[in-house]
Amino acid sequence: DIVMTQSPDSLAVSLGERATINCKSSQSILYSSNNKDYLAWYQQKPGQPPKLLIYWASTRESGVPDRFSGSGSGTDFSLTISSLQADDVAVYYCQQYFTTPLTFGGGTKVEIK
C-alpha cells in the first residue's frame, strides 16, 4: 500500500497569512502515460463531508477560491493557502488515487492564530 505522510499535524496561522501543508507518498504517484500525479487535496469542516479542492496535484476544482494552490510531483506535494481566511479553518487531507487501496494522509488541522 502507498503510505501518505502529512505534516504538520496542526498549523496556526494569522488571518491573511500563508499556510503550507506538506504531503509525502511512499512511492511515486506520477502516471507516466499521461504525466499526471494522482494526488488530491480535501478540506473537511466539522460535521461535514470532505470537499475536493485540488486534483492531479495542482488543478483546482471548479468553484474553489484561487488562494488555494497545489504543487509538487512524484512523491512530494504541498497545499498552500496564500491568504488565510476565517472560513478556511478545517482539517485538510491529501489522498493518492494512483492505485487501490486509495490512501489518505493523517490530516492537518488549520486554525487561526
Place this chain on the structure above:
Amino acid sequence: EVQLVESGGGLVQPGGSLRLSCAASGFNFTNYWMHWVRQAPGKGLVWVSRIDSAGKSTSYADSVKGRFTISRDNAKNTLYLQMNGLRAEDSALYYCARYNIGHHAVDYWGRGTLVTVSS
C-alpha cells in the same frame, strides 16, 4: 445538483450485520465508479471499497475483505455495502463517494451514515 444520501447505519452487536445504502441523484449514476470511505469519530479518512460502473469489478481494503460486499443497482441509482461479521473497529461514519470519470479523483461525497458496533 449531485446528491448522495446514505442510510442504513445504526447500533449493532459484534458479529452482526448491516446493509448500507446510498441513493444517488443529479447525475448519470450508471456511468460512474463509486466508493465507500469511513471515518471513526475524531479520526482520519479510510478507504473501504470501490465498484466499477457496471458492478462487475470490485476492490476492498484488507481490513474488510471477506466480510464486506459492495454492490449496486443501476436501475435504482443505488449503491450498497453489505457488512457482515462486524467488529468494534468497524464503528465509523460511512460515506459513499463518486469517482470522477475525467480526473479520477473522488469529487462528491454524501453526508454519511453512522455505524456503531457495541454490545
